[in-house]
Amino acid sequence: MIDLKITKTATPKEKPDESNLGFGKIFTDHMLMVDYSRKEGWHDARIIPFQNISLCPASTVLHYGSEVFEGMKAYRTQSGEVQLFRPIENVRRLNNSAERLGLPQMDEQYCLELIKAIVEIDKDWVPSKEGTSLYIRPFMYGNDPHLGVHSIDNATFVIILSPVGSYYKEGINPVKIIIETEDVRAVRGGTGYAKCGGNYAASVRAGEKAEKKGYAQVLWLDGVERKYIEEVGAMNVMFKINGEIITPKLTGSVLPGITRKSCIELLKDWGEKVSERLLSVDELTEAVMNGTLEEAWGTGTAAVVSPIGMLSFNDKEYVVNGGKIGPITQKLYDELTGIQWGKKEDKKNWIEKI
Secondary structure (H helix, E strand, C coil): CCCCEECCCCCCCCCCCCCCCCCCCCCCCEEEEEEEECCCEEEEEEEEECCCCCCCCCCHHHHHCCEEECCEEEEECCCCCEEEECHHHHHHHHHHHHHHHCCCCCCHHHHHHHHHHHHHHCHHHCCCCCCCEEEEEEEEEECCCCCCCCCCCEEEEEEEEEEECCCCCCCCCCEEEEECCCCCCCCCCCCCCCCEHHHHHCCHHHHHHHHHCCCCEEEEECCCCCCEEEEECCEEEEEEECCEEEEECCCCCCCCCHHHHHHHHHHHHCCCEEEEECCEHHHHHHHHHCCCEEEEEEEECCCEEEEEEEEEECCEEEECHHHCCCHHHHHHHHHHHHHHCCCCCCCCCCEEEC
């Protein structure tokens, strides 16, 4: 049993319309916070009413970007139960990200219990409408109250919750992606494999340019040779070329996605040929032109699986699979969402009940 102080809100919010949730715009009644100091370790775990956070203007996170986060979901099954999907994988990735940014580690089971505790408190906020879920955002930041680049002595861990609908307004319909040729998201040896705010801030400019041109996301190339496919803005990416399913190799500049990992495991179970390797943009565009690119899709917690219907590179557009969702993409989406929402048997012990 974890040591956790709970202060419930005196003014519960009205639950939102589940048919109009959007993504990350509505927040539940409570949040969780835990403090860290080098002397005391993690301490003062508490659940409190959702509120603003107070920071010293000299706080480390504001000046040096010492921040990492996670994204996961709680799902309501048809029987009304609430469950998580592979949460320990998120905890492990959070620790890996924290290590890269010089932030403190957190015991895996302790962190998992904290996540389950805050979801339990606000489980009435887990929506039940088809395709909806409760998005869970754990994050950690350094808050030493003085300037200067240095190791972190004080940090805070927070979890906030948000009932959400589809990440893309297109839903499961194929999206248009543009391959970025100017900006770079990350390089090997950098923070590409960590889920930290700086990686996403660095992607905003390219994302805005893409949106103005009518594209949903940017597809990043590697930062050294500028020719190898890495990942989509908010997702990992997979391609089926001539019967082979290819996803970019985890070289240190690609986020090790949990949905990516789950897709690979399922595909191998189904007898598909799966390769984690370097894929050049030339190989990809050639596959489109000669008709061997059968399907393309993104994978991530927010969108689960998102089919790619069009790729743009150097002002030329390439239609993928006639602009329609492919059979493997659909099968992955159905299997993953079926397990997540409890409609399909969890044969791999991926589900954690609340």
